[in-house]
Amino acid sequence: MSTMNGKAVLVTGGSRGIGAATALRLAREGADVAFTYVASEERAKEVAARIEATGRKAFMLRADAADAGDAAGAVDWAADALGRLDVLVNSVGAGVLGPLETLTLADVDRVLAVNVRAAFLASQAAAARMHEGGRIVTIGTCMTARVPGPGGTLYATSKSALIGLTKSLARELGGRGINANVVHPGPIDTEMNPADGPFAQGQAEMTALGRFGTAEEVAAMVAFLAGPDAAYVTGAEFSVDGGHAA
Template identity: 55%
Template sequence: MDIVRNLEGRTALVTGGNRGIGAAISRRLSAHGADVALTFARNKDQAEEVAEEIRAAGSRALAVAADAADPEAVRAAVDAVAREFGRIDILVNNAGYMDMSMPALEETSLEVLDRTLDVNTRGAFLTAQAAARHMGEGGRIVNVGSCLATHVPGPGMTAYAMSKAALSGLTLGLARDLGPRGITVNQVAPGSIDTDMNPADGPSAEYQRSQNVFGRYGTADEIAHTVAYLVSPEASFVTGAAIAVDGGSNL
């Protein structure tokens, strides 16, 4: 089926757009016609590879170094995108952090707690705050949350679950604040998605598959499809929504 190019003439910023879900979102939005800027924290070569794929497909692309935990880097990245493309129509707050060692509550360090909140919550707030200054009517913000914000199936996830639950509140607040300007704000909450951070053949994969009704991992493209709908003109009356793409993990 041909992809409808319903985002032509629009510019998207995808944080953490160089890998996994973020890369899939970056490619999907460009396939719909958007020019795409993507941020990365460390792997410049990986980010440039995604950007080059987007350019080869016919859209403009820009890779910008910005650690979501660094307020000045976040603001500078947003301003750089606005200068390069002249506008920001779409923001996807995808950058995230989770300590994959799953430390027990008593063993969770202040460093881990701070980075989790700084990337997942404060970083999303600051990016939205900066991007909103460049958005006009019809703007779109999508926050990539997690099913773990409402369902915590095991220990070691307290800091991450807390940060993603806060992201849900941020989504609602932004939707109320920006709605009068014609900007929608929504959230996508993935479940277990097959990425390099959480591979479908990883040590906990069998357990994770058992937590949803389909008994499988989702794909990054399945998240990207949902984001593409939420930023499209067809979703102009959808705001403050949280769409679970988790295979029924919370049922």
């Protein structure tokens, strides 16, 4: 059964991984979907075609989340293209892992710009375009609850900021009937972190279920939070991590 009923959705970073799975899941739930991408236009076109194959509208925009103008401008573009904006999914992210002493100022600036500033600016812009029933769902990480080893300082720092953003948005926007929540994926089988990669076995062993998750499993949680059954859910964190933090 369709739960989105023609809602208008923007998914940032929607051309691959969790973002693409989320865009497709929400389209299957009945939403018209706009999404941003930064690298491969060909891949973005493939996602758009798959969205349209569900019978829903698809719009794609090249936007670099590290650019403040792109981060906020993408929201207004999506709202104009779709005619309104009901759901924002902050999915775009950047990960730089490595020993603390090897991280450069450029690394810090880009990761914080993409993972924190872009989510803040997109949420701010979305709040100005949303009405009652609006949803903001942000993708965090299991590393906000448990950092299993060295090398994740910058990434975990940036994603931890999204918890504060989400809880504050819930308080700021609750009176207008707009909900904000954050989803923390665990090890997820994507191009950037494949389940058959060189570090996969150790990651899988850190979960209670002993396996990687799929992007579709994360998208299912996002779809719940974006839909009508989550009307009384806001300011909350949801782990889709196979028990990584158990």
